[in-house]
Amino acid sequence: MNKNEAMLDQMVADYSLVTNGYSGKAPSNPYPMFAEMRGKCPVMHGDLLIQNNIPSMADYMMSGRPVVTLLRYKDIHQVLMNPADWQSYIVGDGFGAAVDNMLLTAMDGEEHDKFRATLQKPFMRSEIRKLIDTLIRPVVVEEFIAKLRPAGKADLLREFALPFPIRAMYAYFGFPHDEDLLGNLASWAIQVVAAPQTDPEVAKITIPQSMVAGQSMYDTLLPIVQAYRARGEMRADILGYMMQVEHEGKRFTDAEIAAFIRMLLLAAGETTTRSFANMMVQLLENPDVLDEVRQDRKLIPKAVMETMRRDPTAGAVARVAARDMEVGGQVIPKGTAVLLSIASANRDPETYEDPDRLWLKRPMRPLLSFGFGPHMCMGMHMALAEIEVALDAMLDLPNLRFDPAYPHPQIRGLNMRGPDAIHVLWDA
Template sequence: MDSETLLSRITDYANRPDPYPLYTELREAGPAVRQADGSYLVGTYHHLAALLHDPRMSADERSRTASSPSKETKDPSFLRLDDPEHHRLRRLAMRPFGPPHSPGRVNAMREEIARITTELVEALPTGRQIDIVDDFAYPLPVTVICRLLGVPREDEPLFRGWADALVASADMRPDEDTTEQDQAGNQARIDMNQYLLDLAGRRHGNPTGDMLSAFVNEPDPSLRLTPEELAATATLLLIAGHETTVNLITNGVLTLLRQPEHLNRLHGEPALLPRAVEELLRYEPPVQMRERVPLADIEVAGTTIPAGTSVILVLASGNRDPRRFHEPDRFDPTRPDNEHLAFGSGIHLCYGAPLARIEADTALGALMPRLTTARLVQDPPPYRQNAMLRGPRHVPVQW
């Protein structure tokens, strides 16, 4: 088929269960493939890695000179900003989360993550059909990220509707009218931002040991986030902190149930689980693609991409590139040299990666004994609409 339709076909919901043949077609069509809407797709590992580290590639949507298949907030978080503003906001967001200022924050969550996981697994009924997403993979990371930020437990259900609307509004749908989704996403952003600012206001002068408390009680004025920055940062952490982990856990369960030989091996050799999580990140990455914009004309393997053009970096394609990975379409939980692109690379490398790894390792380890006797009720299961944050919407399992 015409390579200029690749983006339309990748984002077509009919291809959500298995986009990987399209990624093969992308890699064969060339390192940089122009689309009918004027954007470019890049899907080869080494070119993706180079562009992720190239300072001429902007993450800021305001660098575009033309329309884009993706949409972002008008007040972007640091995820969609460039240095030096990106560095400033990311550094402030990192202070209460990780090294060097809070080196023990994530590691200290291990015990609570294990407790939450055990409670969820023990609540799953036996001899009945369950939904891995609704009954386990969603509640775990949303509970964890809400605890980290300091969201009261009784308010956790509020975030599912907001998160669904925001994720839907950020999806790539080049051939569809997304006015309704955009309006719903904008309203969800307003509601979530206001909720978080109100909650942060209650923590000012009354810290409770969580990240919101740390943000609003920072004694150094030069290290404080403005209200707008606080709302954008907290919203990003809530969305990114659970949406991707839900997909990682769910894709992991789905992959292991489809390949019982690996499931049984991991059950018998739990020490292999951390390596298996890395392989799951390569094999079925939760984030399939990201957008960048060149600040100057840039050449990719002989193709010149004009400044201001939308460039879609198909990370999931790079993770299956045979020029980088041996037998890339084979799931191998003992794979060596597994430098995947699931968390991106360069200055925008996902800072929540250590937490996601702990959650996935803990979740799959706790599920393992019961997965060995479980079976998929529907394969492929129904998927979420979003092509960028790809994962099943439900995974019905006979438990």
């Protein structure tokens, strides 16, 4: 086995650990369950994740914090749009310790707003769109599709969806192109995300492993940052930007930059992997829709957004009430956490007509799959650009279809949803 194959094997193993941790005893297809719950009890006392043996995002430390699960779009949208009363600090409970609690998603109020304002410029849509032809498409087409095409078959998850977002994003960070570096950082990032586990025996392994992985990321990143600064060439990438920008009148130190980059790496690859993989399974299950996009490539952005609505990667997020609040006619006392079922909201028939259907011409509402409001995912535009370019490349593979020699892929998990493999064929 060559080094690249071993790296892919490790990435698949780490990815599966996350999927397993967030699947618990929930059905692979949770949408009928969501529909029933929305109808009976849309503001449900209790934690939907814990009830399915999945690590709680709302009370990860099992402190006994009261939890309410919200299932309707309008209630969840209301919470996400009010960060003053619904705070985010509990997001860091799960794996924050592994990254010294440096998580933008777990910051609230002025601290969050100032850091986000400082960091967001390289992630803005206008900046990311400049990268499509110079960075993203060359990585996707030349480094991956050109090598896969002659084989006529692939496991799209292992051979494409896992490595390509990491390769593109790490290039934009300004990292040297080094396969070992790419593989190590990607695996460590996934190990940090995999820390929360409900099985105590598994957690005995994953929690210490996440602490080691977080430290390994920092120890690897700091010399990269130092070498970049020593070269003195400030390129149009994230490291170059962070070395020149000022935050509250001061420039970032190398140690601060390494800590911030480590935080950003936690979402830099795997969520894009899962979103792309979920999209491909849905399109391959609906060949008429796949052909519709193939015939009209202007529909690619619609296909990306509609598949992310219909089966989002981030199926749930959590907030905590900063004061006594009311949602859906029910009082939520101060200190109560709310688990927001994004996956349920995305198929709420009060918001989306015929919500189970994959419909590219659907009138869109504000999409919750990247979060919403001030905490909307900062890397959203990079993820969308990567997935759009990747889908365009997939559509150039003639007669792309599932490989009947392998089991049909199942998207699973109540959070961090994704398939374990996507075996496909095309006419080489």
